[in-house]
Amino acid sequence: MVLLIALLLEKKQYSKKTFYLYLVYVFLLVATAFLDYIIDTWYLQNMVIFFSSMIISIDHMTQVSDQWLETKKELLFSEYRASHDIMTGLWNKTSGRDKVKNCLENMSESDVAALGFVDIDNFKSVNDTYGHEIGDFWICEIAAALQKICDSSDIACRYGGDEYIFFLQNIGNLDELTTRIEKFRKEVHDKAVEREQNVHCSIGIYQVKGAGKN
Template sequence: MTVVTLFNIAMELWGVLICIVCAGGVYVGAIRRTRRTYTKVSMQLLCALMLLADVSAWYHNGGCDKLDFYMTRIGNLGEYLINFIFIALFANYIWQTVSGDDMLENVSPHEWRARTSGGAKRNRKNQRSANARSKPKKPRSKKLDVIYAASALGIVLTIATQFNHMVYYIDSQNYYRRGPLFAIPQILGLVELALIVMLIIENRKNLSRPLFVTSLSFFVLPIVTTIVQILHYGLALQAIAITISIQFTFVVDTIEMNKKIRSQDDAYQKASYEAQHDGLTDLWSKSAGREQIENYFAHMQEDDQAVLIFVDIDDFKQINDTYGHKVGDFWIREVAQTLKRLYRHDDIIVRFGGDEYVALIKNTANERVIESTLDLFRRQLAQASAQYGQDVHCSIGACRVLSGKNVDLNLCLGFADHALYQSKREGKGMYTVVDYDSGKVQAA
C-alpha cells in the first residue's frame, strides 16, 4: 500500500468521523427541526457513506483474495452512486432554502394577535388551522428537474458500467482503471453544480448575505478537485472537498436559521403578549383576563378561597373634561400601577373597561386582609391625587369566595358590581365587601 493510498484512507476516515459528529450537531443544534434539518442530516450521513465507500475502494484496490474482489467493486460502485444521490439531495436542500419551501412561516404581528387574542386553548386551534392552510408554493425551477435528470443519468451510467466498463473497470489484478467515458460522470457533476449555483444567484434575495456567500463558496473546492481528478488520478480529493465545504455551509445555515427562529419566536411572544394585555396599563385585557379568572375558578378546590375586586374611577368623564385626555390616561395608568404594587405577581389584575378594573386575589378571603389592602389602596391613591393637586378617587366592590366549589364568574362579577355601585351610592371613594355564597354585605 503506497503512501498516497494511506494518506487518502486516513483523510477520508477523519472525514467520516467529522460527518457523523456534524450530523449529530445539526440535529441537536437546531432550535426547531424542519425538513431542511433532516435534509442536512441525511446529506452528512450520505457524505460519510461516500467516504467509507471510497475508503473501501482504496483499501482493497489491488488485493488478491475474494473479499478484496468484492469490496473493490462495491466501494467504487457505492462512491459513484452516492455522489449522484448526494448532489440531487444538495440541490433539493438549496431549493428548500432559496424558495422558502421549508422556511419558517412569516406571520405579521397583526395576524399573530388575531390568532392569539382568543386565549391559549383557541390559540392552539387557530395555529393548527393556520398550519393546515398551506401557503402557495413557488413553482419548482426547471433547473431542479434537469439536476435530478442528470443524477438519474449518472446513476444509470454507473450501473451500466458494471457490464460494459464505459466509465471505469476493475482489471484482472483487481485494480481500479478509468474507462473511455470516465469524464462523462465528472462533467455531469460539474453541470449539476453549475445549475445549483444559478439557482442560488437567481434567488439571492431570499438568502441572508452570509448564507448566500457561503452557499456559493461551497462549490469552489469540489469544482477545482473535480477538474484535477479529470486530469490526474491518484488523490481522492473530491470527496474530501465536499466534506470540508458542506461543514462550512451547514454551520452558517444553522446559525442563520437559529437567528431567524429566535427573532420570530420573540416577535410571536411579543405579539401574543400584546394581544392578551392592555396597551395603556400593561394589565390583562378583558377577554384574556376573564379566561384567566375562569380557569382559576375551574381548578379551585372546595376549601380554596379568593376575593374578586371591582374598581371604578369615580367621575372619570369629569376628569377628562377638566384636565384633558392625557391626564385621564395618566390616572388610568396610575390606578393600574397602584393595584399592581398592592397585590402579588400571581394575582390576576385586568383592565375591564375604560376606567374599570377587576382583580382576582388568590388564596385569601380574610375580611381584615381585604379591608387593610383596600384601605392601603385608597391611601396611596389619595397621596398621588394630593401630589398632583387633583381630586381622584375610586369606588370599589369586592366579592369574597369562601368556598371554591362551583364558582360562577358572571355571578361573582355581578355581586362585585352591585357592591361597587353600593359604594358609589354611599358617597364614592368607598369600598363594599360581599360574600359570594350569601350575597350579604360584610363590610362597607
C-alpha cells in the first residue's frame, strides 16, 4: 500500500508507459502477498521475481526507445532548421539556391522549366499600414500560395524578407505555366479581398531550356 501511494504521488515524474508498468509491478506485489497469506505457495514468489524482472526490462527498453526517439527528433529538427525557413516552411535561401542549381545542371536537352521571382509590392507600406503581425501573415500566405502551384519535384524558396524564388520543372507548354501562375495570383487576390487589405505581388518568370546534358 505504501508503494502504491508513493507511486501515485510521484506520477508526474514518470512517462505514461513507465507509470503503468510500475503500477502493474505494485499490484503483483500486493496480489502475491495476499495469496501467499491465504495459501502458502513457494512458486508465487518465483512468479513475482520473474514478472518483476520482465517489468524492469521492459521499462529499461522503453526508456532507451524514448531517448532514441527524442534524439532522432532533435536531429531531424536541426536538419530541418538548417535547410528551411522556419516562418514559412519553404526552403531557405542557401538550400533553395543549391537545389535550383542542381536542377539546372542536370536538365536534359529536351527539358523545359520555369524560374520565377516573387516579391510583395510595397511591403514596407503593408507593415506600416497594417502592422508587422499582418506583414508576417502575408509572408506566410504568399509562401502557402506558392506551395500550392508546386509539384513534389518543384522548388519554392524564401529568398529573403518578402522575396521568393520558385522553380517549376517539366513545364510542357505555356498554357500550363499560365494556369499555375493564374492560380497563384487568384489565391493572393481572393485572400486580399477577403481581408480587405491592399496586398499584391510582382512576378518575374524566366523560361529555362535544357543544356543538352544527358
